Amino acid sequence: MIIAVPRERGPREKRVALIPETAGKLIKAGHVVWVEEGAGTSAGFADQQYRDAGAQVVPGSDPDWMKEADIGVTVQTIDASTEASPFAYLRPGAIVIGMLGPLSADIQGFESLRERRLTAFSMDAIPRISRAQSMDVLSSMSTVAGYRAALIGAERLPRFFPLLMTAAGTITPARVLILGAGVAGLQAIATTHRLGAVVQAFDTRPVVREQVESLGASFLTLEVQSQQTQDGYAQALAEDAHQLEVDLLSKPVAEADVVITTALIPGRPAPVLVTEDMVMSMRYGAVIVDLAAEAGGNCELSRPGETVVTANGVTIEAPLNIASQLAPHASQLYSRNVYNFLTHLFSMGLGVPDKGLDFEDEIVARTMIAHDGQITHDALAKRMTGVRSGE
Numbered sequence: 001m002i003i004a005v006p007r008e009r010g011p012r013e014k015r016v017a018l019i020p021e022t023a024g025k026l027i028k029a030g031h032v033v034w035v036e037e038g039a040g041t042s043a044g045f046a047d048q049q050y051r052d053a054g055a056q057v058v059p060g061s062d063p064d065w066m067k068e069a070d071i072g073v074t075v076q077t078i079d080a081s082t083e084a085s086p087f088a089y090l091r092p093g094a095i096v097i098g099m100l101g102p103l104s105a106d107i108q109g110f111e112s113l114r115e116r117r118l119t120a121f122s123m124d125a126i127p128r129i130s131r132a133q134s135m136d137v138l139s140s141m142s143t144v145a146g147y148r149a150a151l152i153g154a155e156r157l158p159r160f161f162p163l164l165m166t167a168a169g170t171i172t173p174a175r176v177l178i179l180g181a182g183v184a185g186l187q188a189i190a191t192t193h194r195l196g197a198v199v200q201a202f203d204t205r206p207v208v209r210e211q212v213e214s215l216g217a218s219f220l221t222l223e224v225q226s227q228q229t230q231d232g233y234a235q236a237l238a239e240d241a242h243q244l245e246v247d248l249l250s251k252p253v254a255e256a257d258v259v260i261t262t263a264l265i266p267g268r269p270a271p272v273l274v275t276e277d278m279v280m281s282m283r284y285g286a287v288i289v290d291l292a293a294e295a296g297g298n299c300e301l302s303r304p305g306e307t308v309v310t311a312n313g314v315t316i317e318a319p320l321n322i323a324s325q326l327a328p329h330a331s332q333l334y335s336r337n338v339y340n341f342l343t344h345l346f347s348m349g350l351g352v353p354d355k356g357l358d359f360e361d362e363i364v365a366r367t368m369i370a371h372d373g374q375i376t377h378d379a380l381a382k383r384m385t386g387v388r389s390g391e
Contacts, residue, residue, distance in 0.1 A: 001031050001032070001070040001071060001350070001351040002031070002032045002033075002034060002068055002069045002070045002071070003018070003026060003031055003032065003033050003034070003069070003070070003071045003072075003073060003342070004033075004034045004035075004036075004065070004066050004069035004071065004072045004073070004086070005017050005018045005023070005033065005034065005035045005036065005039050005055075005072075005073055006036045006039065006060075006066065006072065006074060006086035006087070007036045007037075007038055007039040007060060008039070008042075008074065008075050008076070009084075009085070010075075010076055010321075011321075012320055012321040012324055013042075013075060013076065013321060013324055014042035014043055014324045014325075014327035015042075015043055015075045015323070015324050015327050015330050015331045015334060016039050016040040016042075016043045016045060016075070016327075016331045016335070017073040017074050017075050017097075017098065017331075017334065017335065017338060018033065018035070018073055018335050018338060018339070019040065019043070019045055019331050019332055019335040020040070020045055020049040020050050020052065020053040020055070021053070021332070021335070022335040022336060022338070022339040023035065023050060023053050023054070023055045024053035024054055024055075025339060026339065026342065027053065027054040027055065028054075029343075029346070032056070033050075033053075033054070033055040033056070034055065034056050034057075034058050034065065034069065035047070035050045035055045035056070035057050035058070036057075036058060036059075036060045036065070036086065037057055037058065037059050037060050038060065040331070042327055043327040043328050043330075043331040044327065044328040045328075045331070060086075063086075063089060064089060065086070065089075066086045066087070066089040066090055067089050067090070067091060068091075069090060069094060070094055070095065070351065071094065071095040071096075071097065071342070072086065072087055072090055072094065072095070072096050072097070073096075073097045073098065073338055073342075074087075074096065074097070074098035075098055075099060075334065076098055076099045076100070076101065087112075087118070088112075088116075090116065090118055092116060092117035092118070093117060093118075093119065093372075094118055094119070095118070095119045095120070095121065096113065096118050096119070096120040096121070097120075097121045097123065097338060097341065097342070098122070098123060099122065099123050099124045099137060099141075100120060100121075100122035100123075100124070100369060101122065101124060102122050102124075102125060102369045102377045102379065102380040103266055103267035103379060103380070107383070107384055110369070110370065110375065110380060110384060111384070113369075113370040114370055114373055114374065114375055115373075117372060117373045118370060119368070119370060119371045119372070120368070120369050120370040120371075121341070121364075121367045121368055121369070122367055122369050122377070123135070123137040123334075123337060123338065123341065123367065124137060124138055125366055125367045125369070125377070126138070126337075126341070126363065126366070126367055127362055127363060127366045127367075129362065129363075131363075132362075132363050134336070134337070134340040135337050135338075135340045135341045135344070135363070136337065137333075137334055137337045137338075138183070139183045140330075140333035140334060140336075140337055141323040141330065141333070141334065142182060142183035142184035142187070142262075143183055143184070143187045143333070144322070144323040144326050144329065144330045144333065145184045145187075145262075145291055145322045145323050146183065146184035146185060146186065146187025146188040146189075146190075146191065146260075146262070146291070147187050147188070147191050147326070148319075148322050148323070148325055148326055149184070149188050149260050149262075149289045149291050149319075149322065150187075150188045150191035150192045150195065150260065151191070152287075152289050152317055152319070153176065153192065153258040153260055153287050153289050154192070154195055154258075156287040156289075156315050156317060157174060157257055157258055157285065157286075157287050158285045159171075159174060159257065159285065160173070160174065160196075161173065161174045161192070161195040161196045161197045162174075162195065162196020162197070163196060173196055173197055173198050174196075174197045174198070174257040174258060175197065175198050175200070175255060175256050175257050175258075176192045176197040176198070176199045176200070176256065176257065176258045176259075176260065177199075177200050177201070177202070177220075177252050177253060177255075177256035177258070177259045177260070178192070178199065178200070178201040178202070178217065178259075178260050178262070179201075179202055179203075179249070179259065179260070179261045179262065179263055179273050179274075179298065180202075180203055180261065180262035180263040180264075180298075181201050181202075181203035181205070181208040181211065181212050181262075182203075182262060182264075184262040184291055185201065185203070185260070185262040186208075186211060186212070186215060188260045188262065189201055189212060189215045189216070189217045190215045190216075192258070192260075193215060193216035193217060197257075197258070199215075199216060199217035199218070200217060200218050200219075200220050200252060200256075201217045201218070201219060201220060202219070202220035202222065202249065202252070203219075204245070220252055222245065222248040222249070223244065223248065242271060245273070246272070246273060246275060246278075249273060249274070249278070250277075250278050250281065253274055253278045253281070253282065254278065254281040254282055254283075256282070256286065257283070257285075257286055257287070258286065258287045258288075258289070259274060259282075259286070259287070259288045259289070260288075260289045260291065261273055261274060261288070261289070261290050261291060261292055261297075261298035261299060262291045262292065262298075263292055263298050264292050264295055265295075267379060268295075269295055269296045270292035270295035270296050270297055270298050271298065272297075272298060272299070272300050273298045273299070274288060274298060274299040274300065275300045276300045276301055279299065279300070279301055279310055279312075279314050279316070280310070280311075280312055280314075282312070282314045284312060284313035284314075285313055285314075285315075286313075286314045286315075287314070287315045287316075287317070288302075288314065288315070288316045288317065289317045289319075290302040290316065290317065290318040290319075291319075291322065293305065293318035293319060293320055294320060294321075297318055299316055299318070301316055302316055302318040303316075303318055304318050304320055305318065305319070305320040306318060341363075341367075344363060345357065345364075348361070348364075
């Protein structure tokens with residue numbers, strides 16, 4: 001099959017969907033890989049590296065280059081409604097694979113997929129089951145985000161992270177508080193601990209306590225708990241329980257030098273865990289790194305994509321697309337996830353005459369969002385119906 005890799009056109013996006021390593025594996029498996037000129041440059045992969053792997057590098061100035069492709073792989077650019085998008089040239093029945101965000105606010109891109117009768121798979125909907133672990137892009141990108149957040153916190157904090165014993169006296173270690181112990185939170189814990197900070201973490205799911213403590217952090221025990229969803233996320237708290245959570249977090253936040261927030265609820269705005277009053281109680285020079293900025297932020301004063309310095313000297317970082325800040329390794333991880341997903345589809349007989357996809361397969365069923373002119377993702381279909389009816 002012909003697999004096309006267009007250059008990402010989204011804001012702040014430096015990643016590429018396939019790196020030369022995985023492109024070469026697909027070519028060795030008998031497939032053809034086309035890569036748009038410059039697609040990997042921002043991630044550190046030159047066109048010549050793709051050529052050396054056996055891929056064909058095509059000029060982006062030719063708008064028709066995608067027409068013969070069977071599969072288009074992307075990081076997150078999908079809008080096929082304009083001639084500026086390579087996906088506008090895919091033939092009906094072709095496949096699109098990427099982090100398409102079926103629970104995101106954008107509707108136009110999904111309408112274009114439906115209207116052009118493209119089959120679309122969203123990698124951020126991979127079920128968290130054992131046989132899909134190698135395809136789990138959310139875990140991969142959260143690993144990058146958690147690591148990068150720790151470094152941002154260390155860079156912005158105007159003091160040492162580790163304990164230092166010098167001839168001039170002892171420097172006490174920084175105190176770091178991690179809110180949320182999912183993949184990003186756990187990576188932030190591991191990284192800040194390695195940097196020498198005293199790390200404390202909180203999560204409403206008591207089942208993660210062992211993981212937190214195994215990474216060298218202490219688990220903050222509060223009188224607030226929630227259950228996990230089938231995909232391992234914390235369930236949303238009732239309003240009174242959430243208010244209790246915020247009240248109980250006030251003292252640990254005030255005592256922290258760095259607070260890294262990672263709390264997200266799929267398909268909903270991020271819960272506010274750090275209020276304005278809590279920020280104002282923090283000491284001068286303290287830092288908040290809000291990893292939930294894409295969903296509005298866990299800090300009340302966060303401005304997505306911006307740096308805020310408050311009147312009392314607290315720096316609030318709310319980065320967007322933080323994984324793209326480490327584009328080479330983020331692309332490497334993402335590309336391997338995509339390769340494993342493609343391998344799964346090919347194992348079913350995708351591209352083989354008289355064979356095809358098993359629509360009952362859990363991985364296929366959970367990730368497919370559009371097929372044959374229909375939106376197959378239930379939550380997305382309901383949102384789109386509501387938008388069309390003006391609800």
